[in-house]
Amino acid sequence: MAQAKKxxxxxxxxxxxLGKETDLxxxxxxxxxxxxxxxxxxxxxxxxxxxxxxxxxxxKENLVAHPIQAKVLPYFLxxxxxxxxxxxxDSFIVQCENSKARIKPFLITRRKVSRAVxxxxxEKAKEEILNYVKDKTTDxxxxxxxxxxxxxxLSSKLKKIYPLSxxxxxxxxxxxx
Numbered sequence: 712m713a714q715a716k717k718x719x720x721x722x723x724x725x726x727x728x729l730g731k732e733t734d735l736x737x738x739x740x741x742x743x744x745x746x747x748x749x750x751x752x753x754x755x756x757x758x759x760x761x762x763x764x765x766x767x768x769x770x771k772e773n774l775v776a777h778p779i780q781a782k783v784l785p786y787f788l789x790x791x792x793x794x795x796x797x798x799x800x801d802s803f804i805v806q807c808e809n810s811k812a813r814i815k816p817f818l819i820t821r822r823k824v825s826r827a828v829x830x831x832x833x834e835k836a837k838e839e840i841l842n843y844v845k846d847k848t849t850d851x852x853x854x855x856x857x858x859x860x861x862x863x864x865l866s867s868k869l870k871k872i873y874p875l876s877x878x879x880x881x882x883x884x885x886x887x888x
Contacts (some may be wrong), residue, residue, distance in 0.1 A: 717738050718738075719736045719737060719738055720736070720737070720738070721734040721735070721736055722734065722735055722736075722737060722740050722743055722774060723774065724743070724748070724767055724774040724775070724776050725773060725774065725775050725776065726748075726750070726765060726775075726776045727775065728763075728765075728777075728778050728850060728853055728854060728857070729750070729755075729763075729857075733748065733750075733776075735748070735767070735774075740769065740774065741769065743767050743769070743774055744767060744768060744769040744774070745766065745767065745768075746766070746767045747764055747765070747766055747767075747779070748764070748765045748766075748767065748776055749762055749763075749764055750762070750763045750764075750765060752857065756857070759783070759787060760783065760784040760786065760787040761781060761782065761783050761784070761787075761857075762781075762782050762784060763778055763780070763781050763782075763853075763857070764778065764779050764780040764781075764782070765777060765778050765779065766778075766779050777850070778849070778850070778853045778885075779884065779885050780882065780883065780884040780885065781853055781856050781857065781880070781882070781883045781884075782881070782882050782883075782884075783817070783879055783880070783881050783882070788817060788879070788881065791819055791876070791877050792819055793876075795822060795823055796819055796820055796821065796822060796823065796876065797819070797820045797822075797823055797824050797829060798817065798818065798819045798820070799816075799817075799818040799819075799820070799829045799832050799833050799836075800815065800816065800817050800818070800881065801815065801816055801833050801836065801837060802814075802815045802882075803837060804886060805840065805841055805844045805845070806844075806845065807844055807845070807847060807848060807849050807852060808845075808846060808847055808848045809848050809849060809888070810849050810885050810886070810887055810888045811885075811886045811887045812844075812849060812852070812883060812884060812885050812886055813882065813883075813884045813886055814840055814844070814880060814882070814883055815880070815881040815882040815883075816836050816837075816840065816865070816878075816879070816880055816881065817877070817878075817879045817880075817881040818832055818833075818836065818869065818875050818877065818878050818879075819875060819876050819877040819878075820832075820873055820874075820875060820876065821873075821874055821875070821876045824873055828872065828873050831872050831873075832869055832872055832873060832875075835868065835869055835872055836865060836869060839864075839865055839868050839869075840861070840865065843861060843864070843865075849885055852883065853883065856880050856883055861880060862878050862879055862880060863878075865878050866878035
């Protein structure tokens with residue numbers, strides 16, 4: 712006897728951090744739980760190439776996607792670096808209100824600077840980010856990164872050491888919930 716063939720259907724997934732919804736295809740709704748969505752934010756951020764990774768979780772009867780990583784694409788950063796400039800990058804784990812996360816800031820100076828200035832920028836950036844993040848949840852931090860709120864505040868604080876042409880959070884990734 713021939714068995715009835717199952718058909719894939721589309722299920723709506725809500726992305727509250729972006730205020731949007733998307734459709735994912737599967738046989739049943741429970742299969743979608745745990746899937747990872749890569750969402751390109753380039754058009755909504757006016758050319759700043761960023762990818763947001765979201766993990767889908769089933770909450771009651773709804774599917775909700777929560778962010779797990781925000782990443783600025785390398786080609787955007789390479790385009791921003793000009794001859795006669797220096798860049799400063801760092802990587803460290805921070806304790807947020809509800810999880811641990813890895814942050815990788817990326818700074819570009821306007822001209823070539825000494826190693827001491829680069830070290831001062833790196834240390835001040837780490838200190839400011841640690842102070843900013845300690846009393847915020849990961850969802851609030853993702854929202855601030857997408858809206859460039861952290862980057863503006865950090866740039867204005869680091870301007871006192873040396874003016875920057877670019878101040879970005881290259882990667883923000885949730886390590887442990």
